[in-house]
Amino acid sequence: MKAVGNNLIIQKVEENITKSEGGLLLNKKDRADIRYIEAKIISVGDTIKGLDEGNTIFYDRHAGHSIEINNNTYQVIKAQDVVVVL
Numbered sequence: 001m002k003a004v005g006n007n008l009i010i011q012k013v014e015e016n017i018t019k020s021e022g023g024l025l026l027n028k029k030d031r032a033d034i035r036y037i038e039a040k041i042i043s044v045g046d047t048i049k050g051l052d053e054g055n056t057i058f059y060d061r062h063a064g065h066s067i068e069i070n071n072n073t074y075q076v077i078k079a080q081d082v083v084v085v086l
Contacts, residue, residue: 040057
């Protein structure tokens with residue numbers, strides 16, 4: 001699987017369950033105050049500089065779309081949606 005152009009194929013890092021101040025258990029993806037999601041880069045498009053396969057990133061939660069390949073779910077996003085590289 002190879003990303004083309006200005007696209008990245010990423011896989012979300014497993015979501016952690018957190019506890020709110022009131023004691024409720026919340027999944028990070030269900031929290032409205034979390035804008036960015038952590039993911040690992042699986043494939044980098046041929047026009048992208050500064051990002052490599054295996055990098056851990058944070059990207060805008062509203063970016064891209066999901067694809068399913070061999071029972072694994074991946075996200076396809078644009079490089080401009082990446083806000084942090086760890």
